[in-house]
Amino acid sequence: xxxxxxxxxxxxxxxxxxxxxxxxxxxxxxxxxxxxxxxxxxxxxxxxxxxxxxxxxxxxxxxxxxxxxxxxxxxxxxxxxxxxxxxxxxxxxxxxxxxxxxxxxxxxxxxxxxxxxxxxxxxxxxxxxxxxxxxxxxxxxxxxxxxxxxxxxxxxxxxxxxxxxxxxxxxxxxxxxxxxxxxxxxxxxxxxxxxxxxxxxxxxxx
Amino acid sequence: xxxxxxxxxxxxxxxxxxxxxxxxxxxxxxxxxxxxxxxxxxxxxxxxxxxxxxxxxxxxxxxxxxxxxxxxxxxxxxxxxxxxxxxxxxxxxxxxxxxxxxxxxxxxx
Numbered sequence: 001x002x003x004x005x006x007x008x009x010x011x012x013x014x015x016x017x018x019x020x021x022x023x024x025x026x027x028x029x030x031x032x033x034x035x036x037x038x039x040x041x042x043x044x045x046x047x048x049x050x051x052x053x054x055x056x057x058x059x060x061x062x063x064x065x066x067x068x069x070x071x072x073x074x075x076x077x078x079x080x081x082x083x084x085x086x087x088x089x090x091x092x093x094x095x096x097x098x099x100x101x102x103x104x105x106x107x108x109x110x111x112x113x114x115x116x117x118x119x120x121x122x123x124x125x126x127x128x129x130x131x132x133x134x135x136x137x138x139x140x141x142x143x144x145x146x147x148x149x150x151x152x153x154x155x156x157x158x159x160x161x162x163x164x165x166x167x168x169x170x171x172x173x174x175x176x177x178x179x180x181x182x183x184x185x186x187x188x189x190x191x192x193x194x195x196x197x198x199x200x201x202x203x204x205x206x
Numbered sequence: 207x208x209x210x211x212x213x214x215x216x217x218x219x220x221x222x223x224x225x226x227x228x229x230x231x232x233x234x235x236x237x238x239x240x241x242x243x244x245x246x247x248x249x250x251x252x253x254x255x256x257x258x259x260x261x262x263x264x265x266x267x268x269x270x271x272x273x274x275x276x277x278x279x280x281x282x283x284x285x286x287x288x289x290x291x292x293x294x295x296x297x298x299x300x301x302x303x304x305x306x307x308x309x310x311x312x313x314x315x
Contacts, residue, residue, distance in 0.1 A: 005211065008211075008215050048275075064258075138276075138279050141278075144273075145276075146284065149288070153291065153295055155269070156295045160301065162266060163266050163302040164305055167306050170255050171309050171310070
């Protein structure tokens, strides 16, 4: 039951992202989606991923999306008149995703649709786990840094490229000369009698 | 049973929203608040890029921290080579942050 409580708002919030009239709502609905997927990961027993989801996805990624929405003053879009224009291509892509989901959902250990088989598969308990088992975090640490250590070092390069790329793009023109900055207190302290003069061709001057 | 609950919950959410928070917009309500005088100008200030740079750098270092959490858990059993690899990982990202520092990307202008 908890699965249904968590999964249906995730799907509905995902739909509302595309349908919300206010663009800020379009950024707030993914926060709901992330929260629900974090709960779903908890149900699957992946405690580390479930705790990392709010930290990384909501705290960093959704905040970045929010900054983008605020940066570009995205106006309240009148999208509802034009929805039908996008329907053929988007319908095909949506159907492809739907079909792929049913491929994955053929797995018996994820009881999404109530059938005769799935109601009994939840009752099986593994007693060896209850003695002392490895936490998610420990197993990740054991595998990620030993067997998959290349996969661990490559994301550092990806993150480096991301940071340097963003800084190159934004600081491009203003770093080789002087960065055009001003000191506000110095600007306020300049007395105008010494720095501004009237030109002789000024129409007010006689 | 799953389908009944999963379809009832979003419908319930929308019904509660409509009942509790029905907003009626008027022309005076929609204009921005400016201490009982007429609003003088538009409410949008110019966006400063330093806001976005901080969010970006936070994302990068947050993901780096996420990679370091499992390493910290199994640090004692993994030994010296893994320590050196983690050191390389952190140093690559320190290179990135030094670049950001030198190019004055993080100044609060």
